[in-house]
Amino acid sequence: MATQLRIDPSAVSADPHIRHDWTKAEAEALFALPLNDLLFKAQGLLRQYFDPNEVQLSTLLNVKTGGCPEDCGYCAQSSRYDTGLKAEKLMALDEVLAAAKAAKDAGAGRFCMGAAWRSPKERDLDRIVPMIEGVKALGLETCVTLGMLEAAQAERLKDAGLDYYNHNLDTSEEYYPQVVSTRTYGDRLETLANVRDAGIKVCCGGIIGMGEGEHDRASMLVTLANLPQHPDSVPINALVKIEGTPFAAEAKLDTFDFVRTIAVARVMMPASMVRIAAGRMEMDEATQALCLFAGANSIFYGDKLLTTPNPEGNEDEALLDKLGFKPMASSCDKGSCA
Ligand code: SAM
Ligand code: DTB
Ligand code: SF4
DSSP, X not given: OOTTOSSOGGGGGGOTTSOSOOOHHHHHHXXXXXXXXXXXXXXXXXXXXXXXXXXXXXXXXXEXXXXXXXXXXXXXXXXXXXXXXXXXXXXXXXXXXXXXHHHHHHTOSEEEEEEOOXXXXXXXXXXXXXXXXXXXXXXXXXXXXXXXXXXXXHHHHHXXXXXXXXXXXXXXXXXXXXXXXXXXXXXXXXXXXXXHHTTOEEEOOEEEOSSOOHHHHHHHHHHHHTSSSOOSEEXXXXXXXXXXXXXXXXXXXXXXXXXXXXXXXXXXXXXXXXXXOXXXXXXXXXXXHHXXXXXXXXXXXXXXXXSSBOOOHHHHHHHHHHHTOXXXXXXXXXXXXX
């Protein structure tokens, strides 16, 4: 469990709030609550498990851009869609470490490296391992998202000192065929199991605003919460509409649907970090403040996500300052990430 938890981690399994037997009806009932009742519940749980005035800051870097063979219908990097993105080679180690150092200097606690791969090859991992080691040596928590992972590959990343692996469910199992056809929901769950079994912390969430219904959002959160362990990090992405992809013309997501998804995630996985992931460029300050009240306690920090813009660091700093939030210390600062 994250070192930032307020309660004794050994007490977590005996904790009635940490459940793995959620039903879809229960999750849908949470979504259906009057907003104030849902927010009150979520904020109360946030306060039991975390300092409510701390926000975890993760910086993203796309170390391998574009040219991906997968057909994920939301993605700028799929070679199946003409999104205007130019494919690039895997970045050089020194460039990655320079970006990580800049992120650390700007106040990030975690550095997440993404690659537009279906799954990494061994020779890819030969290049990723020194990146993990180098970023960790800078005193940052490390996260990578490289696609599907075999058990032995997960072990190799664990040995390199990797803290988190990001692999999202993206949506509900029912809606999933509308989004991706080149890998199954079962493939995703298998990767998550390989990561968990290797002892790497799991970062897993999804995307809201791809035409799914509230029952799909509820269903995805049930799958996440009923995993053998709650993911340590739960990124909730608002779809960033990418020209050329099948979801480019999707209707605008209602703000409160996003806020409710954050709040239900907080209620169902109270000891996990819940992140306002992609989509903050479209959110005004009040919406972001509401998400933070609804139980979110993590953001992507830095002016770029993978291929699309994110608010500038100084804008985020100003907003967090105005709201009285402090950056959460990374486990490295507390001496447990060496
Ligand atoms: N290729 C790897 C994979 O698919 O696992 C790693 C990178 S992938 C881009 C990571 C996650 O980012 C996706 O699973 C999806 O949830 C999220 N994502 C990608 N494009 C997005 C978009 N346009 N809007 C919102 N979230 C997006
Ligand atoms: C996650 O859940 N969201 C991040 C990260 N994990 C890798 C990615 C967001 C991508 C947004 C679209 C883009 O920049 O291409
Ligand atoms: Fe490739 Fe990942 Fe984008 Fe899917 S989400 S197309 S696997 S980069």
